[in-house]
Amino acid sequence: MSTIEATNLTKTFGSFTAVRNVDMSVGEGEVVCLLGPSGCGKTTTLRMIAGLESVTEGEVKIGGQVMNRLPPEKRDIAMVFQFYALYPSVSVGGNIEMPLFYLGLSAEERSREVARVAEILQLGEVLDRLPGQLSEGEKQRAAVARAIVRDPNCFLFDEPLSRLDVEQRHSMRGQIKEVLSGLSKATVIVTHDQMEALTMANRIAIMRDGMIEQIGTPHEVFSKPSNVFVAGFIGSPKMNLLDGRLSAVRDGMATIELGAGSMTFPVPEAASALGQSNLTIGIRPRALEPVDTPNERSLTGQVELIEPMGAETLVHVRDDDARDLRVVLPRERKVTPGEILHLACDLSQTHIFDDSGLAVR
Amino acid sequence: MSATDKKSLADRLGLKVHSGVGNAGWGRTVFAAVISFIYFFPVFWIILTAFKTHNDALAIPPKFIFTPTLENFVAVFSRAYSAGAAAQDTGFALYFFNSVFIAGTSVLLALAIGTLAAFGFSRYPLRGNDTYLFIILTTRMLPAIVVIIPIFLMFRVAGLSGTYIGVILLYTAFNLPFTIWMMKSFFDELSPDVEDAARIDGSSDRRVFFKICLPQVKAGLAATAVFGLILTWNEFLFALLLTGVDTRTVPVAMAQTIGGDIGVRWGLLAAIETLFLIPVIVVTFMLQNHLLRGVTFGTIKR
Numbered sequence: 001m002s003t004i005e006a007t008n009l010t011k012t013f014g015s016f017t018a019v020r021n022v023d024m025s026v027g028e029g030e031v032v033c034l035l036g037p038s039g040c041g042k043t044t045t046l047r048m049i050a051g052l053e054s055v056t057e058g059e060v061k062i063g064g065q066v067m068n069r070l071p072p073e074k075r076d077i078a079m080v081f082q083f084y085a086l087y088p089s090v091s092v093g094g095n096i097e098m099p100l101f102y103l104g105l106s107a108e109e110r111s112r113e114v115a116r117v118a119e120i121l122q123l124g125e126v127l128d129r130l131p132g133q134l135s136e137g138e139k140q141r142a143a144v145a146r147a148i149v150r151d152p153n154c155f156l157f158d159e160p161l162s163r164l165d166v167e168q169r170h171s172m173r174g175q176i177k178e179v180l181s182g183l184s185k186a187t188v189i190v191t192h193d194q195m196e197a198l199t200m201a202n203r204i205a206i207m208r209d210g211m212i213e214q215i216g217t218p219h220e221v222f223s224k225p226s227n228v229f230v231a232g233f234i235g236s237p238k239m240n241l242l243d244g245r246l247s248a249v250r251d252g253m254a255t256i257e258l259g260a261g262s263m264t265f266p267v268p269e270a271a272s273a274l275g276q277s278n279l280t281i282g283i284r285p286r287a288l289e290p291v292d293t294p295n296e297r298s299l300t301g302q303v304e305l306i307e308p309m310g311a312e313t314l315v316h317v318r319d320d321d322a323r324d325l326r327v328v329l330p331r332e333r334k335v336t337p338g339e340i341l342h343l344a345c346d347l348s349q350t351h352i353f354d355d356s357g358l359a360v361r
Numbered sequence: 362m363s364a365t366d367k368k369s370l371a372d373r374l375g376l377k378v379h380s381g382v383g384n385a386g387w388g389r390t391v392f393a394a395v396i397s398f399i400y401f402f403p404v405f406w407i408i409l410t411a412f413k414t415h416n417d418a419l420a421i422p423p424k425f426i427f428t429p430t431l432e433n434f435v436a437v438f439s440r441a442y443s444a445g446a447a448a449q450d451t452g453f454a455l456y457f458f459n460s461v462f463i464a465g466t467s468v469l470l471a472l473a474i475g476t477l478a479a480f481g482f483s484r485y486p487l488r489g490n491d492t493y494l495f496i497i498l499t500t501r502m503l504p505a506i507v508v509i510i511p512i513f514l515m516f517r518v519a520g521l522s523g524t525y526i527g528v529i530l531l532y533t534a535f536n537l538p539f540t541i542w543m544m545k546s547f548f549d550e551l552s553p554d555v556e557d558a559a560r561i562d563g564s565s566d567r568r569v570f571f572k573i574c575l576p577q578v579k580a581g582l583a584a585t586a587v588f589g590l591i592l593t594w595n596e597f598l599f600a601l602l603l604t605g606v607d608t609r610t611v612p613v614a615m616a617q618t619i620g621g622d623i624g625v626r627w628g629l630l631a632a633i634e635t636l637f638l639i640p641v642i643v644v645t646f647m648l649q650n651h652l653l654r655g656v657t658f659g660t661i662k663r
Contacts, residue, residue, distance in 0.1 A: 050557075051560075052560070052561075071560065072557070072560040072561045073560050073561065073562075073563045073564060075561075078561065078562075079557075079558065079561045081554045081558055082554070083554055084554075086555070086558075087558075087559070088555070089576035089579075090576075099563055102563030102568075103563065146562070150562075
């Protein structure tokens with residue numbers, strides 16, 4: 001059974017806690033991405049699952065078996081490293097063959113398997129070369145080939161695409177996704193690139209300071225961020241986060257003071273319970289739409305900077321409280337710097353976070 | 362070195378190699394040639410002298426053009442000790458064997474032990490790792506002349522004086538600090554990811570060391586071996602006091618050749634030295650590519 005379970009996983013280095021009480025489970029055929037800024041503990045978590053780092057507290061189960069004390073070679077896993085970690089003195093073919101060699105397969109079986117994965121990853125022509133003679137893309141494919149040549153219980157990827165250029169990254173993303181979908185194994189991918197996570201993962205675990213902030217499908221973490229950090233981290237351009245104060249909730253309609261202005265809009269019942277308090281409103285840049293006349297759920301500001309992004313245009317609008325609002329407009333909508341915009345927000349994409357940063361739903 | 366060799370070596374080192382005189386400029390080329398000639402001249406003189414007769418060797422002004430002779434080389438191995446006597450075996454064949462055997466064995470031993478120790482220091486650091494490394498280094502901090510008397514006495518008591526084992530053990534201990542320090546720096550430079558990858562692929566620690574790490578430090582092994590070899594090969598003081606008649610090495614035997622009824626036989630000495638140079642030159646040339654890579658390791662951004 002190909003599953004990974006981490007329960008209450010904790011890792012400390014001296015007095016520094018790198019990973020704190022991480023709980024996650026990866027089902028058969030599921031791809032879970034650990035996403036977070038650098039230093040958030042995602043690689044340490046992965047290395048604990050792999051057995052390359054000892055577990056301070058908690059439990060790692062692979063295929064239902066506790067693995068805490070087993071060395072990596074006994075865990076039946078395959079891992080792709082950030083810098084590929086190909087054996088420099090062995091040819092590409094030899095690199096791919098290595099795991100099979102340790103399994104004790106015959107030379108004939110080994111070369112058959114190597115040929116099979118070389119075909120999948122288009123490495124046939126470079127099998128005789130040394131890793132030093134490969135391009136970045138080929139090294140990446142060789143590293144993936146070495147991981148999939150055996151039939152391991154699960155796959156671990158550490159920043160697999162970080163060294164590739166944009167175009168290669170796109171094509172490898174698709175390729176890895178395709179290869180993984182054909183294998184139906186539990187897979188954990190570590191990345192700091194949210195696009196990578198959103199496109200490749202079935203579920204995303206967003207980490208910060210050694211803790212998982214939220215774990216959910218790409219759709220969930222985008223549309224229902226559980227706190228301010230996740231809201232700001234996921235989505236590009238970044239969500240607008242406005243600090244305000246809830247002054248009153250009447251009949252499900254909340255009035256929120258935002259410095260000079262205020263907004264009134266319907267809020268979920270939970271918000272009524274908050275009473276008067278500070279909160280943060282999160283509005284996606286694509287959820288702001290220019291309207292002709294201001295209303296009770298609109299913000300007003302002056303266009304400051306225009307960044308064309310191709311199909312859309314990112315517009316920075318400075319409002320009366322000197323906040324920088326990011327707004328994404330369709331290409332057809334022309335704006336000029338200095339123009340005054342009234343921006344109405346789409347309530348379905350507007351989030352409220354209480355003063356401790358948690359989402360209010 | 363052929364052009365292709367030059368290219369591949371340069372590529373491997375990531376160096377920009379000037380081809381021909383054009384790029385370096387005549388001034389620098391001549392300057393480099395003069396410096397090289399000054400350094401090489403004593404060696405050149407020794408080789409020249411080895412082919413001279415006794416009279417030619419003593420001639421003033423020195424002769425650069427003369428009829429070469431091989432008599433000195435013959436005399437290294439067999440000669441008459443007094444005028445008119447029959448030629449005798451000088452024992453130099455044995456001394457050369459001793460030198461090769463003792464230097465070779467002790468360098469290999471030091472390499473085997475030292476590489477393992479270096480890997481341990483690099484990968485499984487102990488509490489106070491640096492202190493241990495420093496202590497290992499301190500064993501080489503005293504001048505040989507200071508430690509020779511206690512060592513001589515210890516060898517006498519232990520019955521190691523004049524034996525192969527004794528001098529090999531000594532030279533191994535002699536080479537170890539250097540080997541450990543040098544090999545540790547090579548292991549430190551390796552990417553730990555590669556070893557992690559090997560472990561995940563199913564390799565045991567022992568296999569990681571032999572199959573993954575060792576092949577990557579070949580250059581380091583070569584460089585360390587050559588330096589150790591040169592050090593041991595040329596060692597005189599310990600050899601003088603600790604080897605016996607049968608285990609004498611060439612430097613000691615050579616020193617004992619000086620003197621005799623016709624004064625110092627310069628031609629004979631030069632012939633011994635010429636022969637003595639050959640193994641080191643051969644090994645150095647054989648490992649040349651590795652050596653350059655080894656001594657520049659870590660100084661070039663990869």
